[in-house]
Amino acid sequence: xxxxxxxxxxxxxxxxxxxxxxxxxxxxxxxxxxxxxxxxxxxxxxxxxxxxxxxxxxxxxxxxxxxxxxxxxxxxxxxxxxxxxxxxxxxxxxxxxxxxxxxxxxxxxxxxxxxxxx
Amino acid sequence: xxxxxxxxxxxxxxxxxxxxxxxxxxxxxxxxxxxxxxxxxxxxxxxxxxxxxxxxxxxxxxxxxxxxxxxxxxxxxxxxxxxxxxxxxxxxxxxxxxxxxxxxxxxxxxxxxxxxxxxxxxxxxxxxxxxxxxxxxxxxxxxxxxxxxxxxxxxxxxxxxxxxxxxxxxxxxxxxxxxxxxxxxxxxxxxxxxxxxxxxxxxxxxxxxxxxxxxxxxxxxxxxxx
Numbered sequence: 001x002x003x004x005x006x007x008x009x010x011x012x013x014x015x016x017x018x019x020x021x022x023x024x025x026x027x028x029x030x031x032x033x034x035x036x037x038x039x040x041x042x043x044x045x046x047x048x049x050x051x052x053x054x055x056x057x058x059x060x061x062x063x064x065x066x067x068x069x070x071x072x073x074x075x076x077x078x079x080x081x082x083x084x085x086x087x088x089x090x091x092x093x094x095x096x097x098x099x100x101x102x103x104x105x106x107x108x109x110x111x112x113x114x115x116x117x118x
Numbered sequence: 119x120x121x122x123x124x125x126x127x128x129x130x131x132x133x134x135x136x137x138x139x140x141x142x143x144x145x146x147x148x149x150x151x152x153x154x155x156x157x158x159x160x161x162x163x164x165x166x167x168x169x170x171x172x173x174x175x176x177x178x179x180x181x182x183x184x185x186x187x188x189x190x191x192x193x194x195x196x197x198x199x200x201x202x203x204x205x206x207x208x209x210x211x212x213x214x215x216x217x218x219x220x221x222x223x224x225x226x227x228x229x230x231x232x233x234x235x236x237x238x239x240x241x242x243x244x245x246x247x248x249x250x251x252x253x254x255x256x257x258x259x260x261x262x263x264x265x266x267x268x269x270x271x272x273x274x275x276x277x278x279x280x281x282x283x284x285x286x287x288x289x290x291x292x293x294x295x296x297x298x299x300x301x302x303x304x305x306x307x308x309x310x311x312x313x314x315x316x317x318x319x320x321x322x323x324x325x326x327x328x329x330x331x332x333x334x335x336x337x338x339x340x341x342x343x344x
Binding site (some may be wrong): 016028030033035036039040043044084106107108109110111112 | 167168169190191197199202203206215218219220221222246249250251252282
């Protein structure tokens with residue numbers, strides 16, 4: 001969901017997804033809702049999620065969405081864990097294009113830029 | 119959940135400690151938040167199991183209301199770290215998995231001269247967020263403070279970009295015709311669901327009266343293509 005928007009940094013292949021670094025993760029168990037996950041699958045950028053999850057060393061998600069995800073129980077469990085249960089409490093997100101760093105503090109990413117960067 | 123029960127829970131939501139006038143931080147009352155989200159949930163089925171966003175979430179009142187009515191996931195965006203800190207405390211207290219992002223969805227309108235400075239939506243930022251949620255519920259700044267001109271419309275523009283289904287928003291009743299026309303120019307149709315009184319308590323030094331009621335409309339917008 002979050003991409004670099006520094007002025008002049010507009011190579012779409014590099015400005016998204018941001019690379020997570022020095023992260024502290026916590027897992028909060030929540031109830032799995034398959035309808036919600038199916039809805040989310042239509043709205044997220046799968047490649048970005050897959051790449052980010054792999055970089056974080058989380059449950060390995062397949063490179064493409066299975067043909068019939070709703071009936072793939074193991075896949076839905078993994079997806080729930082990565083999307084709904086993993087919280088990043090501290091860390092930073094770095095743009096692969098311009099190197100701008102967006103900090104994450106107490107679970108809240110800060111996407112604000114200084115005036116000269118807008 | 120019944121409306122009264124929802125409002126009762128929402129009264130436990132903590133609001134701004136030191137509201138900032140330049141961000142037009144007026145808390146959404148439990149009374150209003152309950153009615154907005156209850157209507158969205160029960161009259162239009164826009165909340166339960168849905169992906170919801172709250173733009174200018176402040177202390178998280180509307181997002182928490184959405185969770186209490188069964189939202190699948192809620193993301194709250196706000197520019198102010200202090201407000202987000204309170205929102206985070208509310209989220210922990212209510213044990214709802216709401217995500218918060220500190221972000222500015224507006225920027226100064228580049229065509230303006232200084233004298234008429236106004237804000238517009240940051241389209242570049244919104245492009246990737248396009249159609250990432252089902253429903254937006256928000257109580258945007260009304261754009262009545264110097265430097266904030268146009269911010270209500272910038273928020274509406276952003277909300278219409280994010281939502282695939284519907285946008286619920288509060289706007290001053292005095293701007294009704296303008297809002298309807300503006301939404302239409304963006305390919306959306308707006309409907310006024312209710313006229314409400316927004317009770318602005320005496321929070322700032324420049325407030326002379328103890329509290330002032332502002333007449334506001336609760337709108338529901340949807341894209342014409344839906």
